[in-house]
Amino acid sequence: MAAEFGGVTLSDIYQNAKKLLLRTRDGLERLERLEYSSTSTAIDSPDLSFSVKNDIAQIQSLCVEMDRLWRSVAAKSQRDLWKRKVEQVAEEAESLKQSLDKYFLRNQKRVTEAKERAELLGRANGDSAHVLTIFGEEVHARQSVRNSSRLLEEATATGEAILFKYSEQRERLKRAQRKALDVLNTVGLSNTVLKLIERRHRVDRLIKYAGMILSVVVVFIFWRWTR
DSSP: OOOEETTEEHHHHHHHHHHHHHHHHHHHHHHHHHHTSOSSSOOOOHHHHHHHHHHHHHHHHHHHHHHHHHTTOSSHHHHHHHHHHHHHHHHHHHHHHHHHHHHHHHHHHHHHHHHHHHHHHHHHHHHHHHHHHHHHHHHHHHHHHHHHHHHHHHHHHHHHHHHHHHHHHHHHHHHHHHHHHHHHHHHTOOHHHHHHHHHHHHHHHHHHHHHHHHHHHHHHHHHHHHO
16 A cells, blocks of 8 residues: 555655656747747747746655655555655756756846847947947038138238238328428428428327237238137
């Protein structure tokens, strides 16, 4: 007669363990089919994997109970037979557990790789946006340089025109001075009057140079402001 534990015989526990083994093998096969059903991304089923893991734990718990029960079998031949049966169930449960652990490792690896790809893609998109921003800033900077160069050319042309006008005015003043001296020499004015005229000429010349310097300063300030 088979040993009993809490009203349940060793044979009953063994049959229950065999049913759980069949269900666990079927669950693992379904997990593997789901794993390789897609060439790009494996499909994970948390509910199914949890059920398989729970069945394996239950089988191992039944093995512990059967290991205690077969030792109490009276007949040595029956005891040896049950020992082999229990060891076979325990070995198969351990093999299923190892297969499930490998599945979890593969699934974790896929999750990690998918996360890394997503991060790389995010960084690539960020780098592209950064490159476009730099390119836009460079285009804007070049446009600003062209505008500044154009304004500087206009300011330079304006300064040259002002200097040209001052040059014309200087020539006219020289001609007027020569005519005035000729007239004064003709009428015989005194040296004092001539000195006054010469002094006025120096003052006009200082005004002319000051105007030229002021024009250059204005052009330089305008150029610095436009940069």
